[in-house]
Amino acid sequence: MSIQLISPDTVLTPKGHxxxxxxxxxxxxxxxxxxxxxxxxxxxxxxxxxVTQCMHNIALILDASGSDFQHILKVSIFISDISFWPKVNETFAQIMGNHKPARIVVPCKEFNYGASVEIECIAAVK
Structure with missing residues (x-):
């Protein structure tokens, strides 16, 4: 089975490899x-x-991959301060609606660009 790399022009081109x-x-x-x-x-x-911007970027990548939020299987959310958890959870719930994928929230020290959150996910293709 082949591996397909997705790099839509609707999101920032990665600086890393x-x-x-x-x-x-x-x-x-x-x-x-x-x-x-x-x-x-x-x-x-x-x-x-x-959180909203991270999820917007994810939506664009999922769309380019033939998927969407309703097909997300698992989300990993990394936050720089555990005190952000309630607001992160509330914002995530508003964006996701009734769909509740598996999820982990991991407190971390710091992120590039002064960000306080980074989000990754795994989804099924529609």
Missing amino acids: YSPGVIHNGIVYVSGQLPLNKEGKAILDSIEAQ
């Missing part, structure tokens, strides 16, 4: 997304704005 998404056997693996817009500007207004 990785693809924004990879498809294998009908599964999409989305690399960790920081709250950066297409131009590379960090969206740091609030933790809610950061």
Whole structure:
């Protein structure tokens, strides 16, 4: 079975040696997304704005992969401070609606660009 690399022009081109998404056997693996817009500007207004931007980037990668939020199997959310958890959880729930994929929230020390969150996911292709 082949491996398909996904790098849509709707998201920031990675500076590192990785693809924004990879498809294998009908599964999409989305690399960790920081709250950066297409131009590379960090969206740091609030933790809610950061989660929203990360999820927007994920939506664009999933769309380019033939998937969407309703097909997400697992989400990993990394946050720089565990006190952000309630707002992260609330924002994530608003974005995801009734779909509740498997999820982990991991407190971490720090992220590039002054971000407080990074989100990755695994999804099924529609």
